[in-house]
Amino acid sequence: MRDKVIPYGKQEITQDDIDQVVSVLNSDFLTQGPVVPEFEESIKRWTGAEYALAMNSATSALHVACMALGLVEGDYLWTTPVTFVASANCGLYCGAKVDFVDIDPNTYNLCPIKLEQKLKQAKLDGKLPKIVIPVHLCGQPCDMTAIARLAKEYGFKVIEDASHAIGGQYKGSPIGNCEFSDITVFSFHPVKIVTTAEGGAVTTNCKALAERMSLLRSHGITRDPAQMKNAPHGGWYYEQIDLGFNYRMTELQAALGVSQMNRLNDFISARHKLADRYNNLLSKLPLVLPYQLPDTYSGLHLYVIRLKLNEISCSHLEVFEKLRASGVGVNLHYIPVHTQPYYQKLGFCHGDFPESERYYSEAISLPMFHAMSFEQQDFVVDALEKALI
Numbered sequence: 001m002r003d004k005v006i007p008y009g010k011q012e013i014t015q016d017d018i019d020q021v022v023s024v025l026n027s028d029f030l031t032q033g034p035v036v037p038e039f040e041e042s043i044k045r046w047t048g049a050e051y052a053l054a055m056n057s058a059t060s061a062l063h064v065a066c067m068a069l070g071l072v073e074g075d076y077l078w079t080t081p082v083t084f085v086a087s088a089n090c091g092l093y094c095g096a097k098v099d100f101v102d103i104d105p106n107t108y109n110l111c112p113i114k115l116e117q118k119l120k121q122a123k124l125d126g127k128l129p130k131i132v133i134p135v136h137l138c139g140q141p142c143d144m145t146a147i148a149r150l151a152k153e154y155g156f157k158v159i160e161d162a163s164h165a166i167g168g169q170y171k172g173s174p175i176g177n178c179e180f181s182d183i184t185v186f187s188f189h190p191v192k193i194v195t196t197a198e199g200g201a202v203t204t205n206c207k208a209l210a211e212r213m214s215l216l217r218s219h220g221i222t223r224d225p226a227q228m229k230n231a232p233h234g235g236w237y238y239e240q241i242d243l244g245f246n247y248r249m250t251e252l253q254a255a256l257g258v259s260q261m262n263r264l265n266d267f268i269s270a271r272h273k274l275a276d277r278y279n280n281l282l283s284k285l286p287l288v289l290p291y292q293l294p295d296t297y298s299g300l301h302l303y304v305i306r307l308k309l310n311e312i313s314c315s316h317l318e319v320f321e322k323l324r325a326s327g328v329g330v331n332l333h334y335i336p337v338h339t340q341p342y343y344q345k346l347g348f349c350h351g352d353f354p355e356s357e358r359y360y361s362e363a364i365s366l367p368m369f370h371a372m373s374f375e376q377q378d379f380v381v382d383a384l385e386k387a388l389i
Helices: 015-025 035-047 058-068 086-093 112-125 144-154 207-216 251-261 264-281 316-325 341-345 354-360 374-387
Strands: 051-055 076-079 097-100 131-133 157-161 183-187 200-204 303-307 363-366
Touching (some): 015 251, 051 207, 058 157, 076 112, 086 097, 086 131, 112 144, 144 157, 264 303, 316 363, 316 374
Parallel strands (some): 076 097, 131 157
Antiparallel strands (some): 051 200, 183 200, 303 363
């Protein structure tokens, strides 16, 4: 076994990153200063969206996005089962009911065909969703044209969960430009493409939504006289006009984000080189390799393989454990949300979303991070070949 495990994902911190953070430590502002707006501007420049707001996590960003779109008790939010639980939990935070749409067997994203079928039945039942959250799993864009068409026909709002996808493109345009959605959410967790240690952001092209989310991320407090009920008492004056939260990002996090965003092109290019190399090295093994939807460019946060279990003699668990034992820090993204005990208590059952469960029984996330060396990748491939025997 190797002395050091090759992780499935890893941040890259350079001296420039450190210098940016230290400069904030030496400044007058550790929070609510000029660097968070600078980071937001970098997101706007990259995505082309009109507005960008940084948050302390993507989970917070999902929550305020749902609130800004008016999700309340009695409403329905739909998302995919193959995602981290936050994509669904944000609906529960608002008192809404959550349901799922099974995945496309090729992209592993929310299937627009199954979505349309479910919408037709929901319309008959009077249970149409207020919000649908497609998740760009692994950085692979969803079929947003189809989803946007259905949103217009059935009257629901769309939040793109692009936690895996900054730097990716859909039909030649950056993910996050909100051409096909109301709001897009990004994550900057350490294993993501760009990191701020912890952090998230929303983008939108709607001024009213941006103002609402800005209010909600900071206690529901405003210093804008135009939004106040009373005339300001003085320069110190503020008013709480809604029930908000402390979801703000710190200046330290934003400084790291600004520095990281300067290298986003390099990050994505490195990931694509690694993915192309994986595709070549693994092409003859009994695996299903990642599929790329036409007219898209993945952010490649994850590189997920599926085992052809009928062609190998060992089980999914055995392959996973052999890889871990050899020093390859594989993972599995994700356990279908509807199979979690909390969601089972809400009435979901095993078998509800068979394609998602089939995916879970075969999928393994191989190491993928932009600083990964070809030597490390060769080790992963060699370990995988041995694990399949």
